[in-house]
Amino acid sequence: MPLVTTTRTGLVDQVIAQMRELVTSGEWPLGQRIPPEAELVNALGVGRNTVREAVRALAHAGLLEVRQGDGTFVRATSELSGAVRRLCDSELRQVLEVRRALEVESARLAATARTETDVDELREILDAREAAIHERDRERMIEHDSLFHLRLVGASHNPALVELYQGISEAVRSSIASTVDSDTPPEQAVSHTDLLNAVRDGDPATAAAEAGGFLEELLTQIGRNDEADPVH
Structure with missing residues (x-):
């Protein structure tokens, strides 16, 4: 499932929705590292702060896990x-x-x-x-x-x-x-x-x-x- 460039309204929510879909669909498998920040910025057409905020939100929800110096990994397939x-x-x-x-x-x-x-x-x-x-x-x-x-x-x-x-x-x-x-x-x-x-x-x-x-x-x-x- 390819990433799609977002529109300019509700950027963070749109990025969160796209990344959540990649996790829940299995496109980003459980336990694997997601693409690096720079790649996400280019694919989504948004700024670094938007990507970082989306990652923080999904990490708080338990879907992602940020490991300092190692990257961000899929931790779970849903908030539940x-x-x-x-x-x-x-x-x-x-x-x-x-x-x-x-x-x-x-x-x-x-x-x-x-x-x-x-x-x-x-x-x-x-x-x-x-x-x-x-x-x-x-x-x-x-x-x-x-x-x-x-x-x-x-x-x-x-x-x-x-x-x-x-x-x-x-x-x-x-x-x-x-x-x-x-x-x-x-x-x-x-x-x-x-x-x-x-x-x-x-x-x-x-x-x-x-x-x-x-x-x-x-x-x-x-x-x-x-x-x-x-x-x-």
């Missing part, structure tokens, strides 16, 4: 996702609690709303995750585990849930990275096979229980660690 992201930029326990709320309900819905394509794609991702576990490839395991949970939420076919979950996708990935130990023997690693089977078989209760079970274990472990090493 941005708000959820801000709420989840906190400690691991809180992120896991939010994940539990969203993933349990998503699994329950996915068990009745999933399509054959959903199940096939989830199986493919899960197979890649299992291969990464057996190969002790930590980065690939994190990548495919994150993708599995995101795709499972997508299988709920509930746009609001998907939007909320996409908003915390980076926080989810960070929480997975914080709880993955490449030294754990493959046979002791968390398995999502029963979760996928419950979704495939149309069993909402089991799907919800499987989705919440491993998160409950992680939260319990964090609680034990907090008790053993209290913060004063």
